[in-house]
Amino acid sequence: MQISSLKYQVIRFSTCSFSILRHMNLNISNIQIQRRNSIKSTSVTTNTESKRPMIIDAWGQHVTLRHVQDPIFDSLRRWTKGLVYNEAPSVSSTIAALDAAGIDRMLISAWYAPNKVMISNEEVFEFVRQSNGRLVGIGSVDITRPMLVMGEIRQCVEKFGFKAIRVLPWLFQVPPTDRRFYPVYVACCELNIPFCTQIGHTGPLMPSEVGRPIYLDQVALDFPNLTIIAGHIGYPWTDEAIAVASKHPNVYIDTSAYTIRRYPTTLIDYIRDNGRKKVLFGTNYPMITPVKALEGLDDLGLDEHARALFLGQNAVRVFHLN
DSSP: OHHHHHHHHHHHHHHHHHHHHHHHHHHHHHHHHHHHHHHHHHHHHHHHHHTSOOOEEEEEOOOOHHHHTOGGGHHHHTTOSTTOOSSOOOHHHHHHHHHHHTOOEEEEEOEEETTEEEEOHHHHHHHHHHTTTSEEEEBOOOTTOHHHHHHHHHHHHHTTOOOOEEOOHHHHTSOTTSGGGHHHHHHHHHHTOOEEEEOSOOSSSSOSGGGOTTHHHHHHHHOTTOOEEEESTTTTOHHHHHHHHHHOTTEEEEOTTSOGGGSOHHHHHHHHTTTTTTEEOOOOBTSSOHHHHHTTGGGGOOOHHHHHIIIIIHHHHHHTOO
């Protein structure tokens, strides 16, 4: 009896153990399958997200009150509410505008006019510092003080980490071939940074002639190593802008101040074809919000490669962004 009982207990234990082990193995298999599925799902999500092209706004401003309330912009306030501020905007509000449109980074500029600083280089540096990498600085200088230009541009690059210098001809009412611009070009060449400017007519009631794109032809001839980024598409001389950008390997156009639905047909054709590496997306924020600037993007009919170049890759390459 004792031996039979012992055999029965052993058999019963063995049967239970087998059942338990089989159940444990089943659970382990289920866990392994779930883990593999989880990895596959994560991989698909990551790949899907990675396909979204990086979007970089090549021309924006984080404004100061003395900039946005300057009487020079009164003509713009007649047809837009984007420049009406009662208090200085926070950096977080600018980042929120980028997030609303899915924009990764924005290049923001200082504004220097003759004997007037509307947004200082120091202020841009502080805005960039607060942005956690979302804003990138572009400096500016007063070209009526040529003896100070080189030192100020060097500070912008070496101390503040700015990626370019922008000077607007209409603010000084002289074309970019004026001798006072040339120290800026020399400094940009020595420091290997782009020179940014505006082409086309001016919204403010100032002479537009100085914004003719053809002036940049002579600048590019005199400074063949200077990278020039001409903003605001050059309207009503967009064909002229395309001709200059096509002629010179270091001349580019950005689309700031124009919504996609206002792009001239010739510019759209250029972005699709020969100019796919020559045109950068821009908004001119806060004049145009990022969401508004990107409306109608699919209507451009860009293939995947041209779209990625236009929205961000050209800016990364031209501005030497990390």
